[in-house]
Amino acid sequence: MSRPTIAILGAGSLGEIFARGLIRAGWEPSDIVMAARREERAREAAEHTGVETLLDAALAATGRDVVIVAVKPKDVHTLLDSCGETITSDQLVISLAAGVPLSVFEDAMPSVPVVRAMPNTPAAVDEGMTAYCAGSHADESAMARADEVLRAVGKTMQLSEDLLDAVTAVSGTGPAYIFLLAEAIGEAAVREGLPRDAAEQLVEQTLRGAGILLSESHKSPVELRAQVTSPGGTTAAAMHILEEGGFRALVEDAIRAAAQRSRDMGASAAGTD
Ligand SMILES: NC(=O)c1ccc[n+]([C@@H]2O[C@H](COP(=O)([O-])OP(=O)(O)OC[C@H]3O[C@@H](n4cnc5c(N)ncnc54)[C@H](OP(=O)(O)O)[C@@H]3O)[C@@H](O)[C@H]2O)c1
Incomplete structure (x- = not known):
């Protein structure tokens, strides 16, 4: 299976950690694109990671196999308003946003496979711990793909969504x-x-x-x-x-x-x- 192409929406600290981790794990920088909302941040993120960083989340997400949502929870709705409609059911969305339920993504993107994940910052040294759960359209191959991406920065564990708040409190925090x-x-x-x-x-x-x-x-x-x-x-x-x-x-x-x-x-x- 070839490595999936990836868009990281939200070029903040976790977005950068994932971009760098994916590159260490063997992704080519050209297989990844990031999206920022400020020009200065886009320039910094591109310099730090070597990954092209756009100011248009919808453009960044278009055609990518996997779309990682790495904006703050409060910014998820605005992000989905701007790009939810461009994401299609053959793509996979992985949300890293703490506390934001799968239903928020599934309401905005019916039929798109979504995985909700809770990583932690030791991902920066490939020692992360990420627990994740499947949305209603995430089948076995979507889950395998999510695991491949999340494993690039450490260990992974699949759990049910009702346990992710506890995971946030234990390994996320x-x-x-x-x-x-x-x-x-x-x-x-x-x-x-x-x-x-x-x-x-x-x-x-x-x-x-x-x-x-x-x-x-x-x-x-x-x-x-x-x-x-x-x-x-x-x-x-x-x-x-x-x-x-x-x-x-x-x-x-x-x-x-x-x-x-x-x-x-x-x-x-x-x-x-
Ligand atoms: N850091 C952790 O330890 C950790 C652990 C687990 C999960 N998480 C989750 O990971 C997510 C990101 O956390 P973080 O610490 O990386 O936050 P962060 O450093 O604030 O990064 C978020 C980035 O997203 C950008 N952004 C916001 N709306 C956008 C939009 N519409 N389009 C493009 N970019 C947009 C922000 O832009 P500005 O620069 O303009 O603000 C910011 O650079 C959060 O949801 C958090 O819950 C974090």
């Missing part, structure tokens, strides 16, 4: 939780007397090492934590403070708030709020 933790540990390290650059290196490699260990050891987080927690030791002292301060409950509340925000954005996009 997830990198920000880790970055906040990195900041907090780094600041504490400096307060303990470590030079800032040493603190940054310690934090970076610790998060990287712990992430790889978690994914490659086939052990649960509980087992891995137990391995570094001797009775009465330093880790036990730290864990006690985190548990006493309500760390778990705080994480749970944060994830619930992110999932609810995704549901609210979806209801607002679908006009059901």
Whole structure:
């Protein structure tokens, strides 16, 4: 199967991440086109990626096998008004817009296969995690095509649409939780007397090492934590403070708030709020 040609509507940060990732995965820049809404942004995006960037989303989408929607959720309706009618049932639309339900796309483009996906920014280093779900016209070959495109920047997982708000809160927003933790540990390290650059290196490699260990050891987080927690030791002292301060409950509340925000954005996009 030859690589599908791709239009990326919305040449913002995620649009650029996908353009670059697709090129690293073997797409020719000429197989991709992006659409921006401002000339300055179009010029920047073309310079950063080497991909032609047009100011006309309908023109960019015309005739492309796959159309990736990478505008902010609030801009989806305007985008669909401008190009929904030019997209045909032999094309595949992949929406990356957080919270926006499949129904918004299917109402605007009846009979067009649509996939709704939730990627995350580690896609920039081919370590993304994207969960996606099928619209009512996305058959097996459309899903295989969606997977081929989304896999270019990391791992993929197919789930039902009702779970995508939870996915948004866990893996879509997830990198920000880790970055906040990195900041907090780094600041504490400096307060303990470590030079800032040493603190940054310690934090970076610790998060990287712990992430790889978690994914490659086939052990649960509980087992891995137990391995570094001797009775009465330093880790036990730290864990006690985190548990006493309500760390778990705080994480749970944060994830619930992110999932609810995704549901609210979806209801607002679908006009059901
Ligand atoms: N960033 C993440 O971590 C992440 C993760 C998962 C999903 N997402 C989803 O990915 C989408 C894009 O996010 P982002 O962070 O890349 O946002 P972004 O940086 O703001 O990029 C969106 C781009 O779309 C452009 N745009 C808006 N309307 C347009 C139109 N009609 N035609 C052409 N271009 C148009 C915007 O133009 P201007 O420059 O003029 O504003 C902007 O450059 C969002 O829906 C978000 O929910 C993001």
